[in-house]
Amino acid sequence: MQYKSLIGMEIHVQLLTRTKLFCGCEVQFGTEPNTRVCPVCVGLPGSLPAINLHAVELAIRAGLALQCTIAGFTKWDRKSYYYPDLPKNYQISQYDLPIASQGILEYELHGERRPVRIRRAHLEEDAGKNLHDSPGMTQVDLNRTGTPLLEIVTEPDLHSAEEAFAFANELHRLLVYLGVTEGVMKKAQMRFEPNVNVIITHEGVEYATPICEVKNLNSFKALRSAVDFELQRQLAEWQRDHDYTLASCGKENRGWDDDRQETVYQRGKEEAHDYRYFPDPDLIPIVVDDAWQECVRKALPEMPLARRNRFMQDYGLGLKEATLLIEDRPTADLLDAAVKAGGPGNILAKHFISFWQQHANSRECTIAQLGVTAPRLAELANLQQLGRISSSAAATLSEALFSSDQSPAEIARQRGLEQVQDRGAIERLVDDALADNPQAVELIRLRDKKWEKSLGFLQGQVMQKSKGSASPILVREILMQKLDLNQG
Amino acid sequence: MSEQIAATQVEHIARLARLALTHEELTRYGEELGHILAYIEQLNEVNTEGVEPLAHPLAVHNVWRVDEPQPSLDAQQALQNSPATDGRYFLVPKVLEHYDAS
Numbered sequence: 001m002q003y004k005s006l007i008g009m010e011i012h013v014q015l016l017t018r019t020k021l022f023c024g025c026e027v028q029f030g031t032e033p034n035t036r037v038c039p040v041c042v043g044l045p046g047s048l049p050a051i052n053l054h055a056v057e058l059a060i061r062a063g064l065a066l067q068c069t070i071a072g073f074t075k076w077d078r079k080s081y082y083y084p085d086l087p088k089n090y091q092i093s094q095y096d097l098p099i100a101s102q103g104i105l106e107y108e109l110h111g112e113r114r115p116v117r118i119r120r121a122h123l124e125e126d127a128g129k130n131l132h133d134s135p136g137m138t139q140v141d142l143n144r145t146g147t148p149l150l151e152i153v154t155e156p157d158l159h160s161a162e163e164a165f166a167f168a169n170e171l172h173r174l175l176v177y178l179g180v181t182e183g184v185m186k187k188a189q190m191r192f193e194p195n196v197n198v199i200i201t202h203e204g205v206e207y208a209t210p211i212c213e214v215k216n217l218n219s220f221k222a223l224r225s226a227v228d229f230e231l232q233r234q235l236a237e238w239q240r241d242h243d244y245t246l247a248s249c250g251k252e253n254r255g256w257d258d259d260r261q262e263t264v265y266q267r268g269k270e271e272a273h274d275y276r277y278f279p280d281p282d283l284i285p286i287v288v289d290d291a292w293q294e295c296v297r298k299a300l301p302e303m304p305l306a307r308r309n310r311f312m313q314d315y316g317l318g319l320k321e322a323t324l325l326i327e328d329r330p331t332a333d334l335l336d337a338a339v340k341a342g343g344p345g346n347i348l349a350k351h352f353i354s355f356w357q358q359h360a361n362s363r364e365c366t367i368a369q370l371g372v373t374a375p376r377l378a379e380l381a382n383l384q385q386l387g388r389i390s391s392s393a394a395a396t397l398s399e400a401l402f403s404s405d406q407s408p409a410e411i412a413r414q415r416g417l418e419q420v421q422d423r424g425a426i427e428r429l430v431d432d433a434l435a436d437n438p439q440a441v442e443l444i445r446l447r448d449k450k451w452e453k454s455l456g457f458l459q460g461q462v463m464q465k466s467k468g469s470a471s472p473i474l475v476r477e478i479l480m481q482k483l484d485l486n487q488g
Numbered sequence: 489m490s491e492q493i494a495a496t497q498v499e500h501i502a503r504l505a506r507l508a509l510t511h512e513e514l515t516r517y518g519e520e521l522g523h524i525l526a527y528i529e530q531l532n533e534v535n536t537e538g539v540e541p542l543a544h545p546l547a548v549h550n551v552w553r554v555d556e557p558q559p560s561l562d563a564q565q566a567l568q569n570s571p572a573t574d575g576r577y578f579l580v581p582k583v584l585e586h587y588d589a590s
Contacts, residue, residue, distance in 0.1 A: 017555050024558025033576050034563045042566055053552035075543040082506045084580040130583060139577035142566070274504055279543050287549045 003200040005231050007164050008119075008156035010213075011171060012149050013181045014126070014189040015058045020146035021125045022049030022092065022283075027148075029187045033141035041145045043087035048282055055148040056099070056286060059123050060296045062150055062180045063100025065303065066118045070293050074099045076283040079275045084140050085128035093151075095277040098122035099286070105154075107170035108305065109163060116167055117155040124149050150180070156195065161228035168192055168220055173304050177329050185219050192217040196230040197246065200238060207242065209234040210249040214256055214263055226256045229263055307332060315339075315349035325352060330368035334377070343378030344385045351381055355395040359402075372401055380408040390471065393417040419471045423478070426462070426470050430478050433461040444483055455479065493518040493525070 020027055023040035039047035063070050077095035103118035126147035131139040152171070158164045172190055176183040183190055197211040212234065214226045237244045254263040302310075304326050311322040311332075326332045335352055339345045352367060356377075360367045380397060383389045389397065389412050400411050412418050434441055440454040448454070462475045479485075495514045498521065502509045509517065560566075563576060572579035 019553075019555050019557050024553065024556065025560045026557040032563065034566045034578070036560050037566045038558070038560050042561075044569075050553040051551070052555050054555035056552075073543075080504070082504070084578070084583060131577065132582075134574075136582060137572070137579045138581070138583045139574070140580055141577055274500075276504075281544070283544075284546060284551055285543045285549045 001200060001202050003198050003235065005159050005196070005198050006156040007158035007160075007227060008195040009152075009154045009158065009164065009167070010193040010195070011152045011154075011168070012126075012191040012193075013062070013152065013175055013183075014187075015055050015148040015150055016179060016182050017052055017054050017058070017148055019052055021052050021055050021123070021148035022146055025146065028143070031143060033139075033143060036143040037145065041087070041142050043089075049092065049280075051283065051286070052148060055123060057296060058148075058180045059099050059121065059150050060288060060293065061178055061300065062152075062175060063103065063121055064293070064297050065174060065178055065180075065300060066100065066103035066105050066121065066152070068100035068103030068118060068121060070100055070288050071097055072289070073097065073285060073287055075285040076280040077277045078280045079124075079277055081275060083127070083130075084138060085130050085142070085145070087128070087142060087145065091125060091127065092280055092283070093124035093277075094122035099288075105167070105171060105174070106305065107163075107167045109166045113305075114163065114167075116157040119153045119155050121150055121152045124151055158194075161224045161231065164194055164227045165220055165224040168223055170305070172220075173327070177301065177304050188218045190218070192223045194223065194227050194230070196227055196234070198231060198234050198238070200235070202242075207238060208246040209238050209244060210246050210252050212252045212254050212263070214254050215266065217256055222256055222258060225261055226263055229261065230254070233263065301329070311335075311349070315345040317349050317353070321349070321353045324357075325349070328366045328368065331366050334368045334374060337374035338377040338381070341375045341378040343374075343381040347381040347385050348377060350391075351377070351394065351398070355398050359398065370402075372398075376401060376408060383408055383412060387471070388412065388419060389417055390419050393419065416467055416469055418469055423474065426466070426474055426478055429462050429465045429470065430475070430482055432465060433458055434482065437461060441483070444485070455483070455485070493521045 014027075017027060019025060020041070023038050025036045025038050025041055028036055040049055060070055074094060074097045076092050078090040079093045079095070080090040082089055098120040100121040101119065103121070104115050105118060106113045106115050108114070126144050126149050128140055128142040128145040131141065133139070154167075158167055172183050175181045175190075181189055193213055193215055194217070195211050195213045198209045200207045200209070212230055214230060217223045217226055234244075250268060252268050253266040255266050256262075257264050308319075308322045308326045311317050311325055312319065315322075315335075317325065325335065331352070335348060338348050356367045356370065356372075359370055363370065380394055380401070383397075384391060384394045388409070393412065397408055397412055397415075397417055400415065401408065404411055406414075437458060440458055443454045444451045444458075458479055459472070459475055462479070463470055463472065466475075495518055498509070498514050498518045501521075502514075502517075567573040567575070567578060570578045
């Protein structure tokens with residue numbers, strides 16, 4: 001038996017706007033129920049929707065980044081269904097003319113770039129929230145009603161849970177990068193709905209299992225587990241009953257039970273909905289001309305994967321480190337700005353992934369949020385590049401940059417963090433140390449079993465005499481030379 | 489020109505609209521909906537060959553609202569027309585937890 005897994009995705013992305021899609025109510029998570037609503041949200045008769053321009057622009061931005069064709073003309077349609085969290089009894093969406101279509105997104109897995117075709121991306125409004133906590137009644141909170149969403153639909157170009165996971169992560173990274181969404185998973189700002197089925201070839205006959213859509217997954221982990229579970233379940237089900245096929249059973253909707261780590265049947269094709277889409281007469285169409293598109297395209301930032309590769313190439317970073325650095329766009333922007341300010345890229349990058357990251361971690365913020373400016377970051381890196389401070393002195397200095405407005409060079413001077421590179425000066429210090437400690441010198445000459453300890457002791461003496469300012473590498477080199485020790 | 493809509497079809501539409509109709513109502517609405525459809529059907533007499541589909545009767549597009557928050561209603565105002573409320577939420581008869589229509 002041979003089989004191939006087919007996975008397509010629907011992704012709901014909450015757009016990063018201040019207000020809702022069709023009214024001026026603030027989009028705000030976790031506020032008192034029903035306090036971010038107005039006549040439009042509640043669906044009062046006579047209320048009229050008004051389109052949020054920023055939401056449309058974000059949709060175009062996302063569409064362009066996904067290499068989609070942007071529709072020159074789009075409109076709004078009503079999708080009718082009855083449910084308590086939908087007070088108008090229809091959801092405003094885009095049916096036959098989505099704002100973006102036919103794009104592509106590449107993600108990476110095992111060092112290999114893989115493309116996923118984007119079928120479409122359209123704007124729609126979110127529904128409210130039903131709460132099932134109290135017995136007997138369902139509570140409805142309409143704060144979320146009308147929140148702008150971009151629904152992205154891919155072709156079934158994914159073939160494993162691992163691929164779905166990697167793709168979802170790349171899409172998330174990209175959209176957060178673009179400022180299209182805040183992408184906070186805990187606030188359900190990105191929700192995944194994988195469509196999963198398996199094409200099985202058995203004794204020369206091809207069988208397709210029912211396409212199962214797993215609804216509303218709001219973590220990457222749940223996505224991976226749900227896809228994995230579905231693939232196994234469908235294969236097992238088909239092995240039990242060869243009639244478990246798309247042709248006989250149609251499509252299925254399933255939910256994910258995170259506690260039991262399994263998908264649960266919700267509804268089949270006989271209960272499928274009849275949404276009776278039709279153009280919304282309350283809303284006027286949108287025309288996106290070339291000039292507008294070009295304007296949005298010009299403002300697009302460098303894509304995350306391209307930036308990561310550039311960081312690896314230009315700043316000598318490893319894959320893991322570069323991936324970490326590009327994760328937060330303001331931090332990556334800061335690194336680029338510091339290089340532009342004249343800092344050496346490879347040293348700056350090392351500073352970022354070592355002590356700057358540690359400072360950020362201990363302050364529970366990002367490197368960009370530390371508030372150290374690009375020119376100061378650059379100057380610190382330059383001091384090290386020129387050999388005026390050691391890398392450990394740079395780390396010590398970095399801490400001081402938070403409490404002082406003085407230049408890094410000035411602070412280094414004041415705190416005696418500058419490295420003495422003057423060979424002659426260090427040689428004098430070494431001579432002094434050797435003269436002061438004849439016993440240690442003797443032990444080394446006799447290759448006493450503790451001679452290495454003695455060498456370390458002498459080195460410490462020189463460092464002490466220099467008040468820690470001598471270049472340790474140079475001190476050791478000169479010591480070895482004067483004691484006729486073979487280096488290596 | 490009057491057409492009767494089949495009772496099964498009326499029943500289907502009623503279920504989509506969450507309406508429980510009696511047998512008499514099914515017959516009556518079947519007739520009334522038939523009249524409405526027949527009325528609308530007249531539009532089919534117009535030759536629309538080569539005419540672009542009309543998305544909106546007004547020749548305007550791109551009318552926007554800027555993304556700036558406006559005051560919302562307070563919960564008391566929002567809930568005042570609700571048949572049942574606990575002061576914070578709209579209350580409706582219990583719905584199935586795992587049901588998601590979208």
